[in-house]
Amino acid sequence: MEILSAFLGIVVASLLWLYQHKKYRKTCNDLTDRIVRLEQEKEIVVNFMHNLAVAIGEGIAKKDLYHRIAHTAVITTGAMSACIYEKLPNKRLQGVAVEGLFPPQRGIKKTVDENSIEPRARFLEKVLNSEVLEEGEGIIGQVSKTGKPVYIENAIGDPRIIKHSDPSLAVRSIIFSPLVYNDKTMGVLAVANPANGLAFSETDFSLVNSIAEQSALAIRNADAMNLRLSKSRMDSDLRLASEVQELFLTQHFPDCKGLDISAHYVPSAQVGGDFYDFKKLSTHRFAVSIADVSGKGVPASLLMALCQTNLRHYLTKSRHPSDVLKKLNSELENRIRDDMFITVFLAIIDTQDNTLTYSRAGHEPALLSVGSNPSKVNKLDGNGMAVGMVPQEVFEEMIEDYSVEFTPGNTLTLYTDGITEAENQEQEEFGATRLKECLETSGGLTAGGLNSKILENMEKFATADSDRDDLTLLTVKRV
Numbered sequence: 001m002e003i004l005s006a007f008l009g010i011v012v013a014s015l016l017w018l019y020q021h022k023k024y025r026k027t028c029n030d031l032t033d034r035i036v037r038l039e040q041e042k043e044i045v046v047n048f049m050h051n052l053a054v055a056i057g058e059g060i061a062k063k064d065l066y067h068r069i070a071h072t073a074v075i076t077t078g079a080m081s082a083c084i085y086e087k088l089p090n091k092r093l094q095g096v097a098v099e100g101l102f103p104p105q106r107g108i109k110k111t112v113d114e115n116s117i118e119p120r121a122r123f124l125e126k127v128l129n130s131e132v133l134e135e136g137e138g139i140i141g142q143v144s145k146t147g148k149p150v151y152i153e154n155a156i157g158d159p160r161i162i163k164h165s166d167p168s169l170a171v172r173s174i175i176f177s178p179l180v181y182n183d184k185t186m187g188v189l190a191v192a193n194p195a196n197g198l199a200f201s202e203t204d205f206s207l208v209n210s211i212a213e214q215s216a217l218a219i220r221n222a223d224a225m226n227l228r229l230s231k232s233r234m235d236s237d238l239r240l241a242s243e244v245q246e247l248f249l250t251q252h253f254p255d256c257k258g259l260d261i262s263a264h265y266v267p268s269a270q271v272g273g274d275f276y277d278f279k280k281l282s283t284h285r286f287a288v289s290i291a292d293v294s295g296k297g298v299p300a301s302l303l304m305a306l307c308q309t310n311l312r313h314y315l316t317k318s319r320h321p322s323d324v325l326k327k328l329n330s331e332l333e334n335r336i337r338d339d340m341f342i343t344v345f346l347a348i349i350d351t352q353d354n355t356l357t358y359s360r361a362g363h364e365p366a367l368l369s370v371g372s373n374p375s376k377v378n379k380l381d382g383n384g385m386a387v388g389m390v391p392q393e394v395f396e397e398m399i400e401d402y403s404v405e406f407t408p409g410n411t412l413t414l415y416t417d418g419i420t421e422a423e424n425q426e427q428e429e430f431g432a433t434r435l436k437e438c439l440e441t442s443g444g445l446t447a448g449g450l451n452s453k454i455l456e457n458m459e460k461f462a463t464a465d466s467d468r469d470d471l472t473l474l475t476v477k478r479v
Contacts, residue, residue, distance in 0.1 A: 065222050066097035069215045073191050074099045076211065077175075077204050080193040083128055084179075085144070087187045091135040093144055095128030102192060103169040104131055105138050105162055120168075138162070143176045143188050149212070150176040151205040173199040177212035181220045189215065254280045258351040258408070260477040262447035264455060265470075266418075272470035273300025274416045275308050279315055284352035287315050290414040290474050291344040292363065299340070300470075307332065307342050307387070321346040321359035322401045329361075329387045329395045336388035343386045345414055349406055349476065356406035359399055362386030364420065367436065368404060369411040372443025377436045380404070411450065411477040413439060418471030419454070422462035430461050447475040 060068075066084045073082040081100030085093040095104075101120065104127050136145045139160055143150055155161045155171045164170070172193050179187040189212045194200055253261045263276050273293030280286055291307060293300040307328070314327045324346060332342070345366055347358035358366065360382035369375040384399045406412070415435070422430045438457050442450050451473050 062222055070097045070099040073189060073211055077191055077207060078195050079191045080195055082191045085140050085188045087144055087185055093133040093140055095131050098125045098128050101168050103164055103171055104128055105133060105140050106131055139176050140188050143178050144185050147178050147180050147185050149178060149209050153199045175200055175205055175208045177209045179212050179216040181216040186216055186219055253278055256286060258479060260447040260479050262451045262475050264451050264473045267470050268296055273304050274470040274472040275304045276472050276474045277308060279312060284350060286349045288476055289346045290472060291342055292416045293342050294340050303340060320401050321348055321357060322399045325359050325361050325399055326396050330392050332388050333392055341386040341389040354405055354407045355403055357401055357403045359401050360384045364415060364417060367413040367439055369439045374440040375443040377439045406478055408478045414474040416472040418469040419458060419473060421469060422458050424461055425463050430458050447477045450475050
């Protein structure tokens with residue numbers, strides 16, 4: 001009996017050892033399988049990110065990036081279909097990329113025409129692209145709202161799944177994963193129906209979540225890259241606009257006997273709304289002008305170009321500055337936006353008669369320096385409204401011509417408010433008074449020397465970080 005008991009003990013111990021050993025081997029095998037699956041998932045995700053990084057570097061369009069993500073989700077999981085819903089600024093969700101016959105999340109009002117030459121996939125893509133879901137609507141809306149993925153292993157009887165009459169749109173198993181970057185949901189990736197007819201596994205669920213996570217990063221990087229590319233193109237366009245604008249400004253003044261001329265122009269941005277011009281009308285008559293378009297940047301620069309082109313044209317048809325400005329206002333009155341206008345100071349210098357005839361359309365009064373050490377500085381005031389500000393009849397009633405002597409030794413200084421409105425740290429403006437004081441002590445300087453002194457004084461006064469307007473300075477000296 002004792003022998004039998006011992007024998008049974010040995011048998012039980014042996015069976016227990018075999019069971020435990022088998023269980024141990026199964027555990028080891030399970031761990032090995034898990035490690036292999038993780039390595040495979042890692043390799044898939046790494047390759048996926050590499051391909052997306054290359055595409056982003058090549059400047060892939062956002063829509064194409066979405067399609068590439070949906071395609072990868074299908075290939076890597078062995079799914080029949082996938083769709084990406086993008087979260088719009090109003091928090092709604094719209095289908096932007098579909099792979100395969102992905103079922104719409106709402107009922108289809110129009111069925112597929114069997115006789116239509118349009119493929120069914122293309123028809124469903126149109127349906128999904130036009131489908132806009134509210135945040136919180138259906139599983140897609142809930143995933144977007146909560147930022148948490150949803151895995152439905154057996155979707156056939158799940159009441160949350162939309163049922164379609166078309167058997168090809170039946171959902172057997174489905175995964176929804178949010179596209180989240182920096183705690184911000186950018187959309188939802190949905191993957192449906194494994195091609196092998198089985199249900200998605202936990203491994204598939206983990207893989208889709210990994211793809212969604214990396215996709216969100218890729219989309220964010222693509223947005224940043226496209227923004228940089230757009231900025232680069234904009235900067236290039238602005239540089240070109242700046243170069244074109246420089247062509248409108250007189251770079252080299254014509255040889256004018258009896259006149260010394262200098263100009264300085266600095267836009268507040270790459271392009272600006274100030275302009276100056278000097279035009280030789282005859283051997284002894286010269287037109288000099290300065291103008292300031294309201295506003296800054298591209299709109300102001302375009303209006304500046306339009307104004308200067310018309311101004312030059314009318315200078316060949318009229319002898320009086322006021323007539324030129326009347327025609328300019330008539331031309332631009334209905335072409336200028338209601339919130340924009342142009343101030344202009346236009347003068348015609350006659351070196352034979354030693355006169356300066358000017359007209360002022362709302363611009364800063366020019367300064368006329370007479371004599372030297374010290375110079376007497378006179379403001380060239382005058383009536384007149386800015387171009388484009390009032391109806392033609394009012395403009396013509398206000399604008400006038402004025403004439404003063406302009407003899408050797410006299411200096412005409414034209415400027416825009418970028419000079420006088422430059423501010424110091426106490427927000428005090430440089431002002432017309434300081435400009436006059438500078439001119440009073442500079443009678444012996446050349447036109448270029450006078451401009452340099454004005455700018456030097458202004459720079460010493462104003463702070464470098466002040467929000468400056470376009471700055472233009474034009475000086476004409478009789479010699």
